[in-house]
Amino acid sequence: MRKGEETRTRILDVAEAAVLAKGFGATSIDELIAETGITKSGFFYHFRDKNELAKALLERYIENDERIYDEIFGRAHDLADDPLQAFLLGLKLLSELLSDLPNGHPGCLVATMCTQERAFDREIQEINRQAALMWRRRFGAMFRDIMRHYRPREALDADQLADMVSTVLEGGIVLSKALKEPKSLPDQLLVFRTFVRLLFQPIAQA
Amino acid sequence: MRKGEETRTRILDVAEAAVLAKGFGATSIDELIAETGITKSGFFYHFRDKNELAKALLERYIENDERIYDEIFGRAHDLADDPLQAFLLGLKLLSELLSDLPNGHPGCLVATMCTQERAFDREIQEINRQAALMWRRRFGAMFRDIMRHYRPREALDADQLADMVSTVLEGGIVLSKALKEPKSLPDQLLVFRTFVRLLFQPIAQA
DNA sequence: CCGCTCCTGTACCGCCGGTACGGTTTTCGG
DNA sequence: CCGAAAACCGTACCGGCGGTACAGGAGCGG
Structure with missing residues (x-):
């Protein structure tokens, strides 16, 4: 019914924070049920086992991730007609969003799942792969659009450039966590932004 | 004595592979002792607890990591006098090294530790931070050297550029694991290499 | 009132990290 | 070659955790 969904969401909220932190x-499940205020039986009513919790967690995370990208780059395309300017603006907006997170980026579940455990089943690994492929398609389309208007100074594959967005995001998260410098992630994104601007800058300037 | 070190090394070898995979x-400790052929008592003779295993694992990994960078970029500097050419060559050599790994990069313990667990104590987190700072110093020095000879097309901080090397490596590892495409990591490194070449290209070409 | 969703309570299992401690073999310096 | 330290083995035990089984109950819509 309604109540069930609410409890399930509360479990996922608590679990997501705990998983990204620790x-x-x-x-532990005991820890989750203590914080959500339900019993162990209640937990296993919603999730068959821990693996299904991981799956639900990951799917919800990816959905939310996609929503954020939709919104930011959607807004960027509303503000700028030119595909290059829109993309650069999108990176800027994303960098600002990441800067405004008080404790830095909480971490990426996709990275957590694939870095940390081959203990998960193939289904979760496949969800992870699909998420990365969605990022590639999303940013790849943007780069292809840009390349229809601008000639890059160096021949680079649109998909590899698209992957670079994911790479910088995932790598930036790792680095800013290791360094304990939340600013590193948005900074790295801006460095990448400069590279992209440089790549599509017209050769004849003077 | 001698035998002790050998057993300890064998435990670390088995543990490193398992930790990077799962x-x-x-x-589990049971799993490690089964594969190394020792008993639980033997394990706890070498490591007080699992946390100390993690620490030893991390320190050894970082040492080895530094050795590899020393060798690759040392060789690159032997082959090219120019600091920019040497750095670009180093990235190329590193990319080729990563391409030759049959099953792709096994994973970075620094990322594993900092992504996955605030369960570790502060000591380990500090070791992680120092590792990231060592990377920054290493590549930062190279970029500063380059900037003494080349004027970058865009004003970028040498330390942020240095962090970009770590970012691309860590992010590339995550992405290639998520995608199950080992080639992604060396490819991303080459994309970054193109960006660096572009950044320091003389403006007046014709 | 029935039946379904959404739980609670209790009891239990096996694995795992960790402790304790006594005994044994191996190794190396003197 | 001897003795002592180093490098283990064996066994027993503990508490926490993931997971199972199952009985029961509260609330609510039809």
């Missing part, structure tokens, strides 16, 4: 293995 | 939490 890792999946270090997050 | 994550730290999912790697």
Whole structure:
């Protein structure tokens, strides 16, 4: 009914924070049910096992991720007609959004799942792969659009450029966590932005 | 004495592979002692607890990592006098090295530790931070050297550029694992290499 | 009132990290 | 070659955790 969904969401909220902070293995079910105020039986009513919790967590995370990208780059395309300017603006907006997170980026579940555990089943690995492929399609389309209007100074594959967005995001998250410098992630994104601007700058300037 | 070190090394070898594949939490001590052929008592003779295993694992990994960078970029500097050419060559050599790994990069322990667990103590987090700072110093020095000879087309901070190397490596590892495409990591490194070449290209070409 | 969703309570299992501790073999310096 | 330290083995035990089984109950819509 309604109540069930609400409880399930509350479990997922608590679980997501715990998993991003401590890792999946270090997050105990006992701990989750204590914080959500339900019993162990209640937990297993919603999730068959921990693996299904991981799956639900990941799917919800990816959905939310896609929504954020839709919104930011959608807004960027509303503000700028030119595909290059829109993309650069999108990166800027994303960087600002990441800067405004008080404790830095909480971490990426996709990275957590694929870095940390081959303990998960193939289904989760496939969800992860699809998420990365969606990022590639999303940004790849943008780069292809840009390349229809601008000639890059160096021949680079649109898909590899698209992957670079994901790479910088995932790598920036890792680095800013390791360094304990939340600003590193948005900074790295801006460095990448400069590279993209440089790549599509017209050769004849003077 | 001598035998002790050998056994300890064997434990670390087995543990490193397991941790990179399944994550730290999912790697059981029972599993490690079974594969190394020792008993539980033997394990705890070498490591007080799992956290000390993690620490030893991380320190050894970082040492080895530094050695590899020393060798590759040392060789690159032997082959090219110019600091920019040497750096670009180093990236190329590194990319080729990563391409030659049959099953792709096994994963970065620094990323594993900092992504996955706030369950580790502060000591490990500090080791992680120092590793990232060492990368920054290493590549930052190279970029500063380059900037003494070349004027970048865009004003970028040498340390942020240095961090970009780590970002691309860590992000590339995550992405190639998520995509199950080992080639992504070396490819991303080459894309970054193109960006660096572009950044320091003289403006007046004709 | 029935039946379904959404739980609670209790009891239990096996794995795992970790402790304790006594005993044994191996190794190396003197 | 001897003795002592190093490098283990064996066994027993503990508590936490993931997971199972199952009985029961509260609330609510039809």
